[in-house]
Amino acid sequence: MSKKIQKRDAEASKALIITHAKSLFSEKGYASASMDELAKRCGLNKAMVFYYFKNKKGLYEAVMREVLVEIQEAITEENKTHSKPIEELEGFIRTYARYACEHPYLPALLLKELSDSGAVFPEMLFTSMRQLFALFSDILKRGEEKGCFDNAIPMILYFMVIGTLNLMVTTKPLRLEAAKLEDIDLDTCAGCDIDEIADYIIIKIKQMLKEPK
Amino acid sequence: MSKKIQKRDAEASKALIITHAKSLFSEKGYASASMDELAKRCGLNKAMVFYYFKNKKGLYEAVMREVLVEIQEAITEENKTHSKPIEELEGFIRTYARYACEHPYLPALLLKELSDSGAVFPEMLFTSMRQLFALFSDILKRGEEKGCFDNAIPMILYFMVIGTLNLMVTTKPLRLEAAKLEDIDLDTCAGCDIDEIADYIIIKIKQMLKEPK
DNA sequence: TATAATTAACTAACCAGTTAATTGATAGGA
DNA sequence: TCCTATCAATTAACTGGTTAGTTAATTATA
Structure with missing residues (x-):
């Protein structure tokens, strides 16, 4: 065939x-x-x-569906290779980061949708985002049960992770431009690659979830 | 008069x-x-x-200028009431959170601009955002010098703070809707008010900046 | 030959921006 | 106090360009 x-x-x-x-x-x-x-x-x-x-909205729907299915599958697949919550969390962040960087249309589309509260196409952004968030939320929940995570509010932490990563990807050209100016001494991480950023976020998220002793 | x-x-x-x-x-x-x-x-x-x-772009420019000047003044003003870096950081986050919540057009406009890399109106988003970031960056720098903050990458932390807050504001209607569904047990923080969210972020950012001993 | 894929040419609505004419406020002079 | 010239504020009606979406005819394939 x-x-x-x-x-x-x-x-x-x-x-x-x-x-x-x-x-x-x-x-x-x-x-x-x-x-x-x-x-x-x-x-x-x-x-x-x-x-x-059929029409523009139909095309947009198809595009969003593909994009969200892609990222969801990538993350779900990667997640299977881990068993410990800490590793799962690390994997989630690193996979999302790499995927977002390699497919920069994803963060751009997501941020646009989220800043509209899904004005263009609510229902399916909804379901897909919910599923991705559910995976993230489950990781944290399991971690708390096992006693390795403390005081986690999944929704806020989720936006911390994907919000930061999306912004770091979409603002890259802007940050590069800002780095050229030298009027004030400001580090915009223009040279950072996505793995360094993901590593830093992982370290910081881990610190945030440490149980206080 | x-x-x-x-x-x-x-x-x-x-x-x-x-x-x-x-x-x-x-x-x-x-x-x-x-x-x-x-x-x-x-x-x-x-x-x-x-x-x-003059034209649509001119109007947009005027709107963005007003919005950015407003938030910048609010934060700069509040910042003067503190002296310790930890208090300054707390003030920054809480003021931004309150302001974003009371003027929800701000997060919407900002996220739209940032997801475009400032396609519509680069120059002034640029300068204003840079100034706000410079303030945030300075707080962290002073904190590190005084030895109360450790391992801070201002750019990433900045996006962590404003990214999370912006998303929590713009997605509120979406999260409320998601809360009604009960197919999966998921807490979308639909009922949280902005002060609780700000408090949580403050706690977590503090934990992230603790020097490891 | 039937049907799926493709095309050129069209339409109706919309949108940013213009123009020329009109209205209202106001300051100065008689 | 009234008249009027001036200028700023406001309006209706228009333009040229763009856009999503349609249609009816045409071409390729099995």
């Missing part, structure tokens, strides 16, 4: 649209992303977008 | 536009905010917007 190269390939066209839509939406945001430009980037006729995805 | 009520009042019209623009931009984002709708909300003619602010 190997696919031969053909002029017409529904799957290929669909995938092409999603790929370019991911970057377009994350660059411009939902409202400013033009379907004309998307078609041009894909090298397809604009009508194809509506043929496959 | 008391202003009498008159049919024509430039200052009042200008202020009216800014006020409604703040909420419109934070609700819809820059691209989706329509100047027609803004004029309707203000009860003014659309041409007034362009008469006072």
Whole structure:
């Protein structure tokens, strides 16, 4: 069943649209992303977008679904390789960090959605985010039961982790620019790579969860 | 010099536009905010917007400037009442939290800007954010010199604080909705007020900055 | 030959920004 | 106190460009 190269390939066209839509939406945001430009980037006729995805919202929905499923699967998969809560937590943070850095459309799209309270597309951001948060929350809960974590409020800690990582990824160009100015002595971590950042967050989160003795 | 009520009042019209623009931009984002709708909300003619602010970008600039100056002044003012770094840090977090909660357009606008790397209006977001960050950074630096803080990377800690607070504010409606569902046992802190959240963050940040002995 | 994929050309709505005309406040002179 | 010239504030109506979405015809494939 190997696919031969053909002029017409529904799957290929669909995938092409999603790929370019991911970057377009994350660059411009939902409202400013033009379907004309998307078609041009894909090298397809604009009508194809509506043929496959009904309308702009439908395309955005498909994009968000793919993005969220991807990150969720990556993290869930990685999580299986650990048994101790501390290792699970470390894995969660490191995997999210790497994934966000390699797929920078994710933090951009997520922050845009979260700053809108899901104005464009509530329901599914909702379910997917809830599932990811549930995984994080469970790790902390198990850790508390085993006595290795103390005084954890999962919701706040969750936003601490993904909020910080998302911002560190999306503001990278901004921080690089700020580093060039030398009027005030300010370290914007412009040179830091994502693993260093993840390591630092891990250390600090661990410190936060240490039981006071 | 008391202003009498008159049919024509430039200052009042200008202020009216800014006020409604703040909420419109934070609700819809820059691209989706329509100047027609803004004029309707203000009860003014659309041409007034362009008469006072030249163009949409000019209005957005004015809005962002006001918002950022407001928060910066609030924090700088509060900061003067403290002398010890730990108290300064506490004050910074608590003031930002309260201000963000009382003016929810701030977190919405900030997250939108930061997720774009300042695509709409870079220069001044830049300077203002840098000044606010400089204040935060200085507090940590002084704390480290006095030996009360350890292993602080200001940029990451800054995003940890404002990232978490911004997200907790903007996602409040989302978290309230999530709390109604009971399929999985998940605490979304729907009932938490901003002071409790700020207190928790303060405790955790303090723990993170404790010198290891 | 039937059907799925693709296209060019179109529409109707919207939107930022302009313009020229009009209205209201006000200060100065008679 | 009234008249009026001036200028600032306000308006309705318009423009040109863009956008999401449609349609009917065309081409490739099995």
